[in-house]
Amino acid sequence: MTAATPARGPGPVxxxxxxxxxxxxxxxxxxxxxxxxxxxAARERGASVVLxxxxxxxxxxxxxxxxxxxxxxxxxxxxxxxxxxxxxxxxLERDPGCETVLGAQVWAIERADAPGTAAPVxxxxxxxxxxxxxxxxxxxxxxxxxxxxxxxxxxxxxxGWDLPGVFTAxxxxxxxxxxxxxxxxxxxxxxAGPFLLPVAASVAATGAKVLGVYEAGRxxxxxxGWLPKPWQLIGAAKKGGELAGYVGTHLRHRIPYVTGRAVIxxxxxxxxxxxxxxxxxADWAPIxxxxxxxxxxxxxxxxxxxxxxxxxxxxxxxxxxxxxxxxDEGQQTSVPGVYAAGEITGIGGVDAALxxxxxxxxxxxxxxARDTDLAEAIGARRTFTGFAARIEAAHxxxxxxxxxxxxxxIVCRCEEVPYGRLRETREATCGSGLRSMKLTxxxxxxxxxxxxxGRTVEELLGxxxxxxxxxxxxxxxxxxxxxxxxxxxxxxxxxxxxRIGELAAGPDLTRSSTTSNVQKGHP
Amino acid sequence: xxxxxxxxxxxxxxxxxARALAVSGLRVTVLERGAAASGTSxxxxxxxxxxxxxxxxELDLAVYAASLWPALVAELADELGxxxxxxxxxxxxxxVVATTEAGSAPLLAFAASQRTAxxxxxxxxxxxxxxxxxxxxxxxxxxxxxxxxxxxxPVIATEALLASARNHGAIVRTxxxxxxxxxxxxxxxxxVTTTDGDVAAGAVLIAAGPWSGxxxxxxxxxxxxxxxxxxxxxxxxxxxxxxxKVYDGDYFGATQSSDAALQTxxxxxxxxxxxxxxxxxxxxxxxDDRLRVDVIREVAxxxxxxxxxxxxxxxxxxxxGFRPFMPDHLxxxxxxxxxxxxxxxxxxxxxxxxxxxxxxxxxxxxxxxxAAPLDAAPFGLDRPTLAPHLExxx
Numbered sequence: 001m002t003a004a005t006p007a008r009g010p011g012p013v014x015x016x017x018x019x020x021x022x023x024x025x026x027x028x029x030x031x032x033x034x035x036x037x038x039x040x041a042a043r044e045r046g047a048s049v050v051l052x053x054x055x056x057x058x059x060x061x062x063x064x065x066x067x068x069x070x071x072x073x074x075x076x077x078x079x080x081x082x083x084x085x086x087x088x089x090x091x092l093e094r095d096p097g098c099e100t101v102l103g104a105q106v107w108a109i110e111r112a113d114a115p116g117t118a119a120p121v122x123x124x125x126x127x128x129x130x131x132x133x134x135x136x137x138x139x140x141x142x143x144x145x146x147x148x149x150x151x152x153x154x155x156x157x158x159x160g161w162d163l164p165g166v167f168t169a170x171x172x173x174x175x176x177x178x179x180x181x182x183x184x185x186x187x188x189x190x191x192a193g194p195f196l197l198p199v200a201a202s203v204a205a206t207g208a209k210v211l212g213v214y215e216a217g218r219x220x221x222x223x224x225g226w227l228p229k230p231w232q233l234i235g236a237a238k239k240g241g242e243l244a245g246y247v248g249t250h251l252r253h254r255i256p257y258v259t260g261r262a263v264i265x266x267x268x269x270x271x272x273x274x275x276x277x278x279x280x281x282a283d284w285a286p287i288x289x290x291x292x293x294x295x296x297x298x299x300x301x302x303x304x305x306x307x308x309x310x311x312x313x314x315x316x317x318x319x320x321x322x323x324x325x326x327x328d329e330g331q332q333t334s335v336p337g338v339y340a341a342g343e344i345t346g347i348g349g350v351d352a353a354l355x356x357x358x359x360x361x362x363x364x365x366x367x368x369a370r371d372t373d374l375a376e377a378i379g380a381r382r383t384f385t386g387f388a389a390r391i392e393a394a395h396x397x398x399x400x401x402x403x404x405x406x407x408x409x410i411v412c413r414c415e416e417v418p419y420g421r422l423r424e425t426r427e428a429t430c431g432s433g434l435r436s437m438k439l440t441x442x443x444x445x446x447x448x449x450x451x452x453x454g455r456t457v458e459e460l461l462g463x464x465x466x467x468x469x470x471x472x473x474x475x476x477x478x479x480x481x482x483x484x485x486x487x488x489x490x491x492x493x494x495x496x497x498x499r500i501g502e503l504a505a506g507p508d509l510t511r512s513s514t515t516s517n518v519q520k521g522h523p
Numbered sequence: 524x525x526x527x528x529x530x531x532x533x534x535x536x537x538x539x540x541a542r543a544l545a546v547s548g549l550r551v552t553v554l555e556r557g558a559a560a561s562g563t564s565x566x567x568x569x570x571x572x573x574x575x576x577x578x579x580x581e582l583d584l585a586v587y588a589a590s591l592w593p594a595l596v597a598e599l600a601d602e603l604g605x606x607x608x609x610x611x612x613x614x615x616x617x618x619v620v621a622t623t624e625a626g627s628a629p630l631l632a633f634a635a636s637q638r639t640a641x642x643x644x645x646x647x648x649x650x651x652x653x654x655x656x657x658x659x660x661x662x663x664x665x666x667x668x669x670x671x672x673x674x675x676x677p678v679i680a681t682e683a684l685l686a687s688a689r690n691h692g693a694i695v696r697t698x699x700x701x702x703x704x705x706x707x708x709x710x711x712x713x714x715v716t717t718t719d720g721d722v723a724a725g726a727v728l729i730a731a732g733p734w735s736g737x738x739x740x741x742x743x744x745x746x747x748x749x750x751x752x753x754x755x756x757x758x759x760x761x762x763x764x765x766x767x768k769v770y771d772g773d774y775f776g777a778t779q780s781s782d783a784a785l786q787t788x789x790x791x792x793x794x795x796x797x798x799x800x801x802x803x804x805x806x807x808x809x810x811d812d813r814l815r816v817d818v819i820r821e822v823a824x825x826x827x828x829x830x831x832x833x834x835x836x837x838x839x840x841x842x843x844g845f846r847p848f849m850p851d852h853l854x855x856x857x858x859x860x861x862x863x864x865x866x867x868x869x870x871x872x873x874x875x876x877x878x879x880x881x882x883x884x885x886x887x888x889x890x891x892x893x894a895a896p897l898d899a900a901p902f903g904l905d906r907p908t909l910a911p912h913l914e915x916x917x
Contacts, residue, residue, distance in 0.1 A: 108814060108816055109814075110813070110814055110815065110816050111813050122816070124816055314814065316813075415796075424606050425607075425608060428603065428606055428607050428608075428682075428686060429559070429682045429685070429686060430686075430689070430695065432558055432559045432560065432682060432697070433557065433558020433559060433560070433561045433697070434558070435558065435560070435561050435565050435678075436558055436559055436560040436561060436565060436678050436681075436682060439560075439565055439676070439678035439679070440608050440678055440679050440682055441608070442796060445796070445840075446760075447759055447760075447839055449839060449840060492840070493814040493840075493841050493842075493843075494838055494839060494840055494841050497759065497837040497838060497839045498837065498838055499834065499835055499836065499837055499838070500756075500758070500801070500823045500826065500827060500833045500834055500835075500836050500837075500838060501827070501833075501834030501835060503756075503819065503820055503823040503838060504820060504823040504824040504827055504834070506820055
């Protein structure tokens with residue numbers, strides 16, 4: 001039989017009541033710094049804007065805060081750029097031409113059937129709490145789409161990392177910023193990258209004692225990465241200010257910051273009781289004989305960030321060699337009408353995200369990157385050009401880390417796949433392709449769909465063997481050669497889980513082209 | 524060193540042929556442009572079905588294949604040892620149901636025709652159907668139980684066949700794309716050119732699934748195999764509540780149709796990992812792999828007709844693949860009458876996992892000049908039903 005096709009054809013275009021009739025419609029996904037800036041810039045040009053975010057508040061990971069129902073006088077202290085957030089948030093909340101939809105999960109993006117048709121993509125969304133009763137389906141076919149969905153933090157596995165009390169640094173910071181609850185009494189922060197500093201600061205602000213920040217990058221590596229153009233960093237006044245703030249916090253709390261060390265194991269029965277910290281060489285291989293046991297009740301670990309690529313990939317956007325979304329000077333991706341801003345285009349921090357968001361929103365609503373009112377944003381973006389490369393050079397994951405894995409270290413936590421099984425299967429199948437390895441071992445096939453372990457599995461299986469430059473950062477190594485190179489763990493056509501009943505029901509067509517009754521701002 | 528046989532493609536058909544040929548003592552090289560088991564073999568459910576085929580050559584091949592699987596699974600487990608992942612072979616049986624009054628009589632008539640071909644196809648009353656599948660929608664109008672339907676994890680099966688082929692001396696090279704044929708003075712194909720040098724061979728076998736037409740073209744011949752896209756939805760893990768391969772009688776219509784438009788029919792089954800797979804759709808849209816929400820919506824809606832409890836189950840993943848579709852619905856197994864030295868094993872559409880072993884046995888017999896286990900003529904490239912399509916593709 002031939003299918004009825006209710007979801008195709010001319011579809012709902014978001015037109016909040018306050019926008020001029022016939023205005024260009026811009027859909028912004030992600031209400032962190034980049035998304036908020038994009039929404040405001042698009043509104044300034046008169047576009048009709050819908051801003052989606054999966055969480056129950058705007059601000060993103062960066063400006064995660066207590067709900068308005070329990071406001072804190074401390075937000076200004078805890079958050080860099082808090083006044084920037086408040087002004088963006090309040091301006092958009094007041095603006096009837098911007099509809100903010102919270103609790104909005106984008107679960108799929110469909111590409112247009114032919115280039116040049118009116119809408120570049122169809123964006124399928126479910127609105128409501130994921131664990132609540134039926135969510136409402138909505139489908140958007142905007143004139144322009146701005147993706148500002150950020151990155152999630154990447155944690156390398158180590159023996160004991162699955163014990164309670166071991167947190168990703170992102171979870172720890174969310175806990176500290178969003179709940180104001182101390183993680184523990186004696187906290188170890190470890191991993192790599194400048195993000196360790198704000199995490200330690202947030203954790204310390206909850207009253208926990210941070211025993212130390214252990215950065216795997218060596219001093220020489222850090223100097224090489226940060227020092228070639230230190231004036232760029234300091235000259236970027238806000239970034240300098242942000243770092244100075246963290247350093248000040250660290251001094252106040254007397255937190256030791258040690259480089260060339262890594263947590264190589266966590267110990268405990270019901271929860272973490274201690275960790276083993278070892279010196280690592282420039283390739284991050286643990287140096288035997290340097291192990292030291294530290295009693296602790298909480299460990300926060302971050303080894304960098306992985307951009308959330310499933311939506312850009314679904315939209316058909318090209319990626320760069322180091323697997324961020326490729327954009328032009330106006331933040332447009334390789335797909336006309338689809339723009340990207342913030343961490344999915346390169347890890348650049350909050351100020352870069354604000355600048356990119358402003359440019360994306362401006363151009364998405366019909367402006368040009370050459371317009372004079374963008375000059376400041378263009379300048380700010382330029383300041384942070386190369387920031388991601390410097391972070392990668394100083395803190396990028398090095399291949400030697402696999403030296404701390406044991407055969408029984410769980411690599412994929414969803415499906416409980418230990419390192420030893422991956423190794424055995426790789427040997428038994430002569431190091432087959434990523435897809436085969438996933439389906440054979442089930443690594444990356446669980447509920448998180450490889451968001452936690454995907455790149456780790458790729459590196460354990462493929463990348464290492466094919467890259468002759470052993471000292472090159474592992475994250476930028478190609479997964480494989482030939483057609484299989486396009487197979488990565490980043491592709492997830494179903495971008496977030498949905499119930500079969502929700503899928504079968506389809507979008508609520510009665511609400512499609514009118515202003516929704518979804519509450520603006522906080523619920 | 525020259526090979527006796529070069530096989531193009533390391534999917535399950537290429538892998539099964541490689542193993543069977545290597546076990547028979549031939550020197551085999553498998554060339555795969557991507558990774559092993561990275562195409563169609565990794566995109567299906569692992570069906571080993573007799574229930575979906577009407578009497579005829581394909582059903583005969585399926586029955587023969589079904590007889591080969593249990594022994595093969597045992598042999599591979601023995602040979603590869605406990606470190607190799609299990610093939611998850613399970614003779615779980617199929618339950619085919621009709622969900623409409625109009626669908627009931629055709630389903631029962633189809634089952635009766637299969638029984639004349641020796642298939643164990645048992646019409647069951649609603650009560651029995653609900654004993655077999657307690658969560659099934661009781662509003663079904665007819666049900667037929669096929670105890671001989673089975674399932675295997677297709678990627679592990681492919682890898683196991685390749686590992687065994689290697690144990691028997693086969694060489695498997697991945698990331699090597701075949702770009703053309705080398706010929707001797709008489710025009711006979713005596714090897715292939717690749718992106719990584721030439722490989723000499725006594726015979727060349729194309730087992731590249733839906734890409735076989737492309738490979739044949741590089742060799743200067745036509746093969747009317749086309750991609751027919753399918754989408755499968757995967758749920759999160761859940762307690763085991765679907766015990767057989769359960770599908771809607773619509774499936775026959777979809778598999779036997781040549782219509783290029785979208786068709787969906789409901790196929791629901793559990794995997795050893797605890798997920799439930801929902802299939803399946805059939806569309807002829809070339810190698811377009813873009814997600815189509817209307818397609819997966821329809822798959823979801825039809826699955827709910829069989830198992831209403833699934834409404835609250837979560838979909839976490841979807842995957843799509845391309846079945847190698849032949850215009851007359853039969854695979855091509857055997858030599859190419861137009862090009863000496865060239866052989867084919869492709870066009871199995873959605874049945875390649877199950878049929879792979881039987882295909883390999885047929886092929887070994889033909890290549891070694893021995894008696895084939897089944898009449899080979901229906902699978903010949905020179906069969907009358909394919910003649911108009913060969914001209915069309917030439």
